[in-house]
Amino acid sequence: MPGKVIPWLKVVVHLLCLLPLLKLLMMFHSGALAAESDPVQFLTHFTGLWALWLLVWDLAITPVRRLSPKLSWLIRFRRMVGLYSFFYATLHMLVYVFLFSGYDTATALEGIRAHHWGVPWQQLKLIVPSMIDDVKQRAFIQVGLITWVLLLALAITSPQRVLRAMGGKNWQRLHRVVYVAGFLALMHFWWSLKKGNNAPAVVSIVFFALMIARLVWTLWQKRKKRARMVTA
Amino acid sequence: AATKLNASPTKYNLGDITPQSKVTSYNNFIEFGPDKSDPERNAQSMHVRPWTIQVDGLVKQKKTIDIDTLMKLRPIEQRVYRFRCVEGWSMVVPWDGFSLGEFLKTLDPLPSAKFVQFFTLHDPKQMPGVNSSGVGPQGYSEGLRMDEAMHPLTLMTFGSYGETLANQQGAPIRIIVPWKYGFKSPKSIVRIRFVDKQPETTWNDLNAPAYGFYSNVNPSVAPWRSQERERVLGSGFLPKIVGTQPFNGYGNEVAHLYAGMDLRVNY
Incomplete structure (x- = not known):
């Protein structure tokens, strides 16, 4: 892939990753979001699902790259896609806090319109105790929260400067938690649903296929290395 | 297609009725798929005529009743009830039907029922979706204690919004028990059986810790997820979140049925 094409491709990938957000904005504008039977449920599911799929596609980059040396340029999109996954995961959490948890969004918005800037904050303080209760009682919310914190750690340490400051080894060790995050995100999805709902099946299968691909690759590399050592 | 029903208004009347389009597009009917948009798509091929209901068990005489005969048994009333789903959302729906008790009385159940x-x-x-739903070969089953079934609030429901039920809502006949979570209100009923012991019920079988036999709406019991609040589905985008009321707001009428019972144990 010639270097000149990469910046253009980056623009394309940015746009692709922003498409789900664009869809939401259009739905909001046209009233289609309000017409959804349960807009909050829709937003929760939509943002969570995109966070998860982007994470899985991100994890697919390395195995796909290994298929051919010609695909090595794919690595240059890994950080970007990962950050978009974090972006949708953050939206997912904000939906929980401001639309799902009982936060009085209408009152908060009225406060903002009247330039009473304390109102949104007061409303948040009102809801915090019951939110903490909710998190304490619900394992699937705890798992979701841990996933988000892991993704946050990865996002914060994603700039080149931080990588250099941390040193490659440490950075790589930290960034391996992306597999844990992927696994926890799936757990969060399965646990949030009623028994019998297999909506996360497809994304789960893709995730585990990618994990197996990595495992096979690692074992194969080890064998090659050993074979080399024997012949030497 | 829906037929108009001649339903007369009653004292059960609440404001802010949920738009009908939401009520008919957001359904839990696992026999037609696990997602709430599945039933609207998949239930249209269900044949709701001819339709009969088999009555058996502890009853003087077993019989089979035709739906059209049943609908003429009593004048149809319109009752606007809160409908609370265990998933944390609720709707305000005008249901059309008559008290289940009016029908059950005509069946002469034995005293042992x-x-x-x-x-x-x-x-x-x-x-x-029925084979992958977890519903056994006997079909989705629900049960009520006799006094719950005879309570005038319990509605034998043929329609909503003044017309016959859409298939995804449980046409041609379902039960509505407004003080219980929605899954206690079974749909598309083909058989009614009187028994002497607490019967097995589908969701209780699938996941007993989460779904009790009684499943009365109760903000202070939360075996599966918090039930303190609910999103009332209406016409706006911003959620209308209100505190959930014990017995879904029908405590004055039904709390006495559970006098002396520990509702934390009998959830």
Whole structure:
């Protein structure tokens, strides 16, 4: 892939990753979001699902790259896609806090319109105790929260400067938690649903296929290395 | 297609009715798929005529009743009830029907009958999701204690919004028990059985810690997820979140049925 094409491709990938957000904005504008039977449920599911799929596609980059040396340029999109996954995961959490948890969004918005800037904050303080209760009682919310914190750690340490400051080894060790995050995100999805709902099946299968691909690759590399050592 | 029903208004009247389009597009009817948008898509092929209901168990005389005969038994009333789903959302729906008790009385159940059991149609040919739903071959089943079933609030429901039920809502006949979570209100009923012991019920079988036999709406019991609040589905984008009321707001009428019972144990 010639270097000149990469910046253009980056623009394309940015746009692709922003498409789900664009869809939401259009739905909001046209009233289609309000017409959804349960807009909050829709937003929760939509943002969570995109966070998860982007994470899985991100994890697919390395195995796909290994298929051919010609695909090595794919690595240059890994950080970007990962950050978009974090972006949708953050939206997912904000939906929980401001639309799902009982936060009085209408009152908060009225406060903002009247330039009473304390109102949104007061409303948040009102809801915090019951939110903490909710998190304490619900394992699937705890798992979701841990996933988000892991993704946050990865996002914060994603700039080149931080990588250099941390040193490659440490950075790589930290960034391996992306597999844990992927696994926890799936757990969060399965646990949030009623028994019998297999909506996360497809994304789960893709995730585990990618994990197996990595495992096979690692074992194969080890064998090659050993074979080399024997012949030497 | 929906037929108009001649339903007369009653004292059960609440404001802010949920738009009908939301009520008919957001359904839990696992025989037609696990997602709430599945039933609207998949239930249209269900045949709701001819339709009969088999009555058996502890009853003087077993019989089979035709739906059209049943609908003429009593004048149809319109009752606007809160409908609270265990998933944390609720709707305000005008249901059309008459008290289930009016019908049950005509069946002469034996004194030994203590519970009523309801069965939903189970037909893999018409219900594409039924085999993967976890519902056993006897069909989705729910049950009520006799006094719950005879309570005037419990509605034998043929329609909503002044017309016959859409298939995804449980046409041609379902039960509505407004003080219980929605899954206690079985749909597309083909069989009613009187029994002497607390019957097995589908969700209780699938996951007993989360779904109790009684499943009365109760903000202070939360075996599966918090039930303190609910999103009332209406016409706006911003959620209308209100505190959930014990017995879904029907405590004055039904709390006495559970006098002396520990509702934390009998959830």
